[in-house]
Amino acid sequence: MGSKCYDDEKLPCCHSQEHILLFLTRTPWRFSINELAKVTNFHRNSLRPVLKSLVESNKIQTFGEKNHSLYYYNGVIDHYRRIAKSLHSEGDDIKESQRIAIKFGYQLVKNTLKEALTDGIFKFHHHSVHEMLLHVKWAFPFSDLLYTKDGEYRPGTVFTIGDHNTTFSSIDPNDFSVRIHPCLCRGEAESQIACALTMGALKGAIEGTCDIKTEVTWTSYGIHEEFGSYCEYQVKALDPLPINFHHVSDNVKHVEN
Numbered sequence: 001m002g003s004k005c006y007d008d009e010k011l012p013c014c015h016s017q018e019h020i021l022l023f024l025t026r027t028p029w030r031f032s033i034n035e036l037a038k039v040t041n042f043h044r045n046s047l048r049p050v051l052k053s054l055v056e057s058n059k060i061q062t063f064g065e066k067n068h069s070l071y072y073y074n075g076v077i078d079h080y081r082r083i084a085k086s087l088h089s090e091g092d093d094i095k096e097s098q099r100i101a102i103k104f105g106y107q108l109v110k111n112t113l114k115e116a117l118t119d120g121i122f123k124f125h126h127h128s129v130h131e132m133l134l135h136v137k138w139a140f141p142f143s144d145l146l147y148t149k150d151g152e153y154r155p156g157t158v159f160t161i162g163d164h165n166t167t168f169s170s171i172d173p174n175d176f177s178v179r180i181h182p183c184l185c186r187g188e189a190e191s192q193i194a195c196a197l198t199m200g201a202l203k204g205a206i207e208g209t210c211d212i213k214t215e216v217t218w219t220s221y222g223i224h225e226e227f228g229s230y231c232e233y234q235v236k237a238l239d240p241l242p243i244n245f246h247h248v249s250d251n252v253k254h255v256e257n
């Protein structure tokens with residue numbers, strides 16, 4: 001038998017708080033107290049005060065109803081933000097780091113779709129821009145599920161297009177701008193690498209669900225009164241779409257789920 005290090009072995013050098021914190025930093029996964037007890041080998045009675053203190057000091061987050069709380073370090077967005085930060089260090093050429101981030105975001109989505117979809121077939125029939133964007137949004141990886149104070153679950157990322165007058169039928173599927181609320185950068189202008197990662201992921205999601213080669217560029221960021229901070233991306237089809245979308249008479253302009 002070889003030598004192995006198991007997750008349920010205690011770290012004799014660490015306080016139990018650091019131990020649990022380290023364990024949670026590795027994943028955006030959310031754990032119940034019972035799951036944590038099983039996987040770390042701490043008794044749930046000794047985990048309880050440790051988790052309480054970590055939550056109170058804002059080191060970790062909780063999700064869900066009181067007696068069924070799940071504990072986690074970062075949600076999905078913050079998990080990828082940490083990855084984005086690691087793609088650039090001081091002194092690096094920013095353009096080169098952005099290029100790497102775009103490629104990483106693109107491949108992340110393309111590879112996932114390839115593995116997840118039957119035979120890796122990327123051709124789907126969308127009858128409207130709304131259907132197309134809904135599919136893109138489902139394939140877009142940087143999104144959290146939020147639990148509100150009213151006990152509701154809602155998607156943490158919203159896509160919007162255009163202003164009050166925009167309807168899906170008025171959008172040119174070959175050249176449009178989409179806002180992502182929130183972007184991976186969470187509206188911090190210095191997080192250009194996070195936006196580059198988003199650019200790549202958006203391109204990969206469009207290509208993977210609509211089979212359209214596009215050029216995606218970051219255009220601006222801002223704050224929306226209802227949906228919060230966003231980054232806006234221009235999406236241009238490199239080969240114009242041969243599709244005639246049905247005209248839909250809706251006036252919906254955001255895609256939530």
Ligand SMILES: [Zn+2]
Pocket residue numbers: 183184185186187194195198221230231
């Ligand atoms: Zn951004």
